[in-house]
Amino acid sequence: MRRPLVIVLVALVTPVTLVAQADSAPAPDRVAQLVARLDLERYKATIKGLTAFGDRRQGTDRNRAALDWIEAQLRSYGCGGVARLRYEYQPTSPAGPRPARDTTHASGGGRYRGIRARTGVNGDSLKQPDARVRALDAQPSTAGAREEVYCTKIGTTHADEMYIVGGHMDGIGWGEAANDDGSGTALVMELARVFSSADVHTDRSIRFVLWNNEETGLNGSRAYVEQRRALQGSKQEPKWLGMIQHDMMLFDHGMPRADGTLAATQRPEADVNIEFQASAKFAAEAQELAWAFERANEKYATDYPASVGSHMTNTDSAPFQDYVPAISLRENERGTQIGSGWDPNWHQPTDLYATYNDADFRLGLNAAQTTLAALAGLTGATLK
Ligand SMILES: [Zn+2]
Numbered sequence: 001m002r003r004p005l006v007i008v009l010v011a012l013v014t015p016v017t018l019v020a021q022a023d024s025a026p027a028p029d030r031v032a033q034l035v036a037r038l039d040l041e042r043y044k045a046t047i048k049g050l051t052a053f054g055d056r057r058q059g060t061d062r063n064r065a066a067l068d069w070i071e072a073q074l075r076s077y078g079c080g081g082v083a084r085l086r087y088e089y090q091p092t093s094p095a096g097p098r099p100a101r102d103t104t105h106a107s108g109g110g111r112y113r114g115i116r117a118r119t120g121v122n123g124d125s126l127k128q129p130d131a132r133v134r135a136l137d138a139q140p141s142t143a144g145a146r147e148e149v150y151c152t153k154i155g156t157t158h159a160d161e162m163y164i165v166g167g168h169m170d171g172i173g174w175g176e177a178a179n180d181d182g183s184g185t186a187l188v189m190e191l192a193r194v195f196s197s198a199d200v201h202t203d204r205s206i207r208f209v210l211w212n213n214e215e216t217g218l219n220g221s222r223a224y225v226e227q228r229r230a231l232q233g234s235k236q237e238p239k240w241l242g243m244i245q246h247d248m249m250l251f252d253h254g255m256p257r258a259d260g261t262l263a264a265t266q267r268p269e270a271d272v273n274i275e276f277q278a279s280a281k282f283a284a285e286a287q288e289l290a291w292a293f294e295r296a297n298e299k300y301a302t303d304y305p306a307s308v309g310s311h312m313t314n315t316d317s318a319p320f321q322d323y324v325p326a327i328s329l330r331e332n333e334r335g336t337q338i339g340s341g342w343d344p345n346w347h348q349p350t351d352l353y354a355t356y357n358d359a360d361f362r363l364g365l366n367a368a369q370t371t372l373a374a375l376a377g378l379t380g381a382t383l384k
Pocket of ligand 1: 168181248
């Protein structure tokens, strides 16, 4: 008796299935449509716009002018609730002799391996050969009042919950801070543009923040955490769901060679490094968030893969890591790779827009695709 029953079922099911396929396929992939709104030339133009303000060092007129320019861009994208966080910055010099630098353990908990080249911050104006850039970066920093700008995509069903997406707009080193962190700032601005489009809706909110004073010790992001952490759940501050930081997105030319030099071009196996901090209070949740970003990269990033690591450090997501799942995206791992001299332009006069080519800029674009796709999924983005 079994066989006739099977035949009947097949006869009933088959035509319906065929009709359903004809009606619904191909379902448009909303996330892919959103990701397609990112564009290499636009991303480059935003980085170029930031470099017009030189290194944007905190506490200078060029930093304040850059802040005004960023705010004007966010408004032009239609990003909601543009506002500024205000805080005081007073540099402190450590009392007593400086502790000896630990050269065996990488910052963030990783292990150094292979060849290492020297790193440091350039403080010598004469190392900048371009007189125009030297003049642009000439004004020294003055202690005092500071501001940083943010705007928010308001969610339609859970406006009171948000992801925070950041990059730092200040730089140092007598260059143009094109990579550190023009590349991360431009990424955040491009995402603000795409999500602020009138036909894009998200269930949950997204706050786009351009931190100031990162280079002096994460003072801008710390100020945000101090001022707003306790306000979560009130009318003034949605509940934080996660914090995603972007810092130095362009350059992955590999490990230094034995003579300390680096490859002139992006290595073909370049990747986006997604890091969480294994010692954070929210390490398990942050790791889960990191893998969600890795999956988004697998599906939607056009050129470069992502790698997940556990040593997030020295970046604006750190002040958040014990309160909320926090991750960072970067061209290399911060502790073991950047710390080993994998980016020779880091805090140097060579961090100029002209230093990078399309293979470099494309790594930053792939990081933007990764974060945009992951956020679209996490916030329930739809296109109308
Ligand atoms: Zn940076």
